[in-house]
Amino acid sequence: MTTMExxxxxxxxxxxxxxxxxxxxxxxxxxRLIGLRNDDYSSQVAITVEEACKLVEAGFEYVCxxxxxxxxxxxx
Numbered sequence: 001m002t003t004m005e006x007x008x009x010x011x012x013x014x015x016x017x018x019x020x021x022x023x024x025x026x027x028x029x030x031x032r033l034i035g036l037r038n039d040d041y042s043s044q045v046a047i048t049v050e051e052a053c054k055l056v057e058a059g060f061e062y063v064c065x066x067x068x069x070x071x072x073x074x075x076x
C-alpha cells in the first residue's frame with residue numbers, strides 16, 4: 001500500500017502524513033526507496049520561488065519539500 005501510494009502521488013510528504021510517520025526515514029524504508037537505482041534522474045533543490053520557477057522551466061518536476069527546500073528531478 002505504501003509503495004503504491006508513493007508511485008500514485010509521487011509525494012513522500014503526503015505518504016508520510018497518510019502513514020502518520022514522524023520521520024521521513026521511516027517513510028522511505030516503507031516505500032522501499034532505499035536501494036533503488038537513482039541514476040536515471042538528475043536532482044536539484046530550490047529554496048526560493050524564483051529558483052523553483054527556473055527548474056520547472058528547465059523541465060524539472062516537483063518531488064517533495066524537506067525542511068523548507070523543494071526537491072525537483074528530471075530524467076537524464
